[in-house]
Amino acid sequence: MSNRDVRKVYSFFEARWYDSFKEVWNRFGTPKAEKKIRIFLKEYVSEEKSILELGCGTGKNMETIQRLNLLFKHYLGLDFTPDMLNQAINKSKANNRVTFKQQDITNLDNLDEKYDVIISTWVMSHIHLPSEVINKAQNLLKDDGSFYLVFMTKPKWFINFWVWPFMLLFKARYVTESEIQKVQNIKEIKRYSFNLATSILIKNTN
Numbered sequence: 249m250s251n252r253d254v255r256k257v258y259s260f261f262e263a264r265w266y267d268s269f270k271e272v273w274n275r276f277g278t279p280k281a282e283k284k285i286r287i288f289l290k291e292y293v294s295e296e297k298s299i300l301e302l303g304c305g306t307g308k309n310m311e312t313i314q315r316l317n318l319l320f321k322h323y324l325g326l327d328f329t330p331d332m333l334n335q336a337i338n339k340s341k342a343n344n345r346v347t348f349k350q351q352d353i354t355n356l357d358n359l360d361e362k363y364d365v366i367i368s369t370w371v372m373s374h375i376h377l378p379s380e381v382i383n384k385a386q387n388l389l390k391d392d393g394s395f396y397l398v399f400m401t402k403p404k405w406f407i408n409f410w411v412w413p414f415m416l417l418f419k420a421r422y423v424t425e426s427e428i429q430k431v432q433n434i435k436e437i438k439r440y441s442f443n444l445a446t447s448i449l450i451k452n453t454n
């Protein structure tokens with residue numbers, strides 16, 4: 249699973265397929281996990297909050313924030329696939345609080361600002377050592393900030409039977425339980441759709 253292979257998948261047809269695929273996934277794949285993302289955004293995004301998204305793709309979460317009419321201070325979305333970012337940029341051109349940037353999230357050393365809210369959805373299955381990236385990203389979280397992630401984990405066999413061909417196609421891997429255990433400051437962990445998805449909420453303080 250090289251970065252080049254992952255980028256190739258998401259660059260297919262200039263990433264124009266992704267949003268339609270995501271609609272189907274939201275409805276039939278893991279609707280509860282998707283609902284929980286919206287609940288998190290409603291609860292934690294507000295006028296004074298700065299937001300960082302790791303692996304923003306076509307900007308689906310930014311779309312949700314705008315659809316929910318949530319105000320925010322500013323938003324930075326990072327992704328390493330230019331075609332996905334182009335889709336995201338086209339959607340938020342008019343909003344000068346929104347910035348999308350091409351960057352590999354396994355190296356965040358160039359970022360010096362701290363954020364109130366960090367999100368990352370359906371990305372960690374592409375990362376070799378997710379716990380390392382998640383723990384490093386916590387350095388970019390303000391003291392009272394919140395970091396929310398959703399990612400694929402190995403489901404029960406009867407779900408895995410249908411999903412594993414997609415995992416191959418997407419050059420993705422289930423995030424392992426041992427990787428999850430290495431993540432620091434987890435305040436809440438939830439499982440969805442027979443374990444196909446796991447969400448974690450991280451907070452630096454109690």
Ligand SMILES: C[S@@+](CC[C@H](N)C(=O)[O-])C[C@H]1O[C@@H](n2cnc3c(N)ncnc32)[C@H](O)[C@@H]1O
Pocket residue numbers: 254255258270302303304305306307308309326327328329332351352353354368369370371374375
């Ligand atoms: C399944 S999409 C998820 C997009 C978005 N978060 C969503 O929920 O719709 C995975 C995204 O992660 C990005 N990605 C994977 N590995 C990455 C890395 N190391 N650095 C930056 N982006 C990465 C891919 O380019 C792709 O846009």
